[in-house]
Amino acid sequence: MIRKLALGTALGALAAGAAFAAGIDVKLGVLNDRSGVYADLSGEGSVVAARMAVEDFKAKDKGLNVEIISADHQNKPDIGSGIARKWYDAEGVNAILDVPTSSVALAVADITADANGVLLDSGAGSTALTREQCRPTTIHWTYDTAALANGTGKALTEAGGKKWFFLTADYAFGHSLEENTAKVVEANGGEVVGTVDVPFPAQDFSSFLLQAQGSGADVIGLANAGGDTVNAIKQASEFGITQAGQKLAALLFFITDVHALGVQTAQGLSLTSAFYWDQNDQTREWSKRFMDKHGAEPTMVQAGVYSATMAYLAAVEALGSADDGKAVVAKMKEMDIDDPLFGKVKVRGDGRAVHDMYLYEVKTPGDSTGEWDLYKQISSISGDDAFLPMLDECDFTKK
């Protein structure tokens, strides 16, 4: 009898437990580069950021059972799209986060649209995600190449850098970066005094830098990325270019890159970012917690993963379900987001998250007080100025 009773109570407790646990199941997949060139700026740090978002959102208390998984796409579109398909079809993932490397991001955007999932892209730079290949399930959170070009081009030209010289990586990405920036420079009363196409990838920039130095330009724009930018900056430092009064502008560069180069080499470099840890009290508080967990200050990509996850969870909570990706994205586009890290954020109809961008200059060794005290803010660029205007055919709120 007692046994029966005990069994009954146990069963009852189990049933009650099950009923209590039956909240909204949300499964997030962080898909990024965990072994290659982008591992530092996205990688494990993005997973940490996503986990922090789930904690800070107090998902458990709000009845959301959030699970986070991660994988390495090795910057190969076929591997990335393979993982994305498997996640959606076989593992019940609701949203994919981060996805640096444009070719992978574009492939995942398509798969996401087919599977009615959600792509919260933070790591990729291609504007195609919200233009040529816009999808109703894509949100592009942190930056794109146009915003970086706009930010750097506009702010520097207005600050008196009228004459520009471009070192352009000789492939589609480099040319589009140069073209975007040149347009902005000219629209703001500047002129392009010369460009030189640098083979990609390149180790030796000396002859190109000499041309740039001799061109009489105020600003040397580096329309390249990753290792090329690092090499160019190192060699520019050997030539003493910034000390001689010319400005060096990196069009796609991250805080981890600056940290790796050190202020001695990178001093005076101008760059645009959506986020810097030492911006205000909120970013400092969050970045300190991030630092404790990850051992490095967050990049804008990692901060973007955090913010996007927060907004996504809010939308899921409001809808009461994460199953319909299109609906969640539509909800995110309706919300007014006030984010601790990015400030006011508005997700446009095309999936572009619009927020302010900032122009920074790398401090000189004399000004820098610590290992991560790297930037000083020159100006801020409002989101509407920074990002490209929306294409009508990509406005999914009207459809």
Next chain:
Amino acid sequence: MSSEKTDPPAAGAAPILPPSTGMPTLHKAIFLVLLLFLAGLPFMVYPVFAMKVMCFALFAAAFNLLLGFGGLLSFGHAAYFGGASYIAAHAAKEWGFTPELSVLCGTAAAAVLGLIIGALSIRRQGIYFAMVTLAFAQMVYFFALQAPFTGGEDGIQSVPRGDLFGLIPLENNIALYFFVLAVTFGGILFLYRIVHSPFGQVLKAIRENEPRAISLGYNVNRYKLLVFVLSATFAGLAGATKSQVFQLASLTDAHWMMSGEVVLMTLLGGMGTIFGPPVGAALIVTMQNYLATFGAWVTVIQGVIFVIGVLLFREGIVGVISRWLKRPL
């Protein structure tokens, strides 16, 4: 077929195959079991993954025709694989071709490319041959990076899957799987036929002793060119099929690392065996796929396995099994 004991083959070389009089029972049985297994596979594992394995299996088998049976180490097979995938993706996306026509387009392009590159490369031997093919492959890579239609580093994205013969929609993964199965299985059977034809026998003769083959009156260069073109064509077939599966063509497929990967697959599985390269391909692709969550460790594990492979069983997995069974596989 004879099962008499043959001398253990020299390291890396294939067991000598007997002259062909139809397919040996053992091979028939393996092909049959394989076909049955593959027919059931999409219901056990994720179909897109299975399709990827098959594309690489065909790629490795095509490469093996050149290396294992022709004795020519090409270090530029990514050119045909990637080139075909770009052409097939472009044909499907911009010209609206049906999948089978797109794949044929890609394959034909790879054949032409193979003819041009092959005609120039076979004039040199050994390491020079490998370097010449690598140089040409880098040219193709550069072309893929720069040409206006390839989309630079973004590649060609959102390739529609289309309707097979204009009738059967391939949106469904299972339908596409059986299309890929037919292509791959057909391709590998064709390669098997080539290897066991008189042409294949001459190839092996050239591989073993080129001066003797010349003295016997064979026009060695013509044979080499033909096997080069055949290998490029089937590599292209694999690449073109892959572009339909993943709905994209990207620089990864044309990168020199892809040329290296196919060498790895072939050596690991067993160079100069029929079933070895597909086994190697399956192993490598499975590792890449299922170990993706380990991050940076994937490449490390892959490297360790390769080192163990070449140290412990130089004939490759299937090569070792073939030695145990004392039968060519």
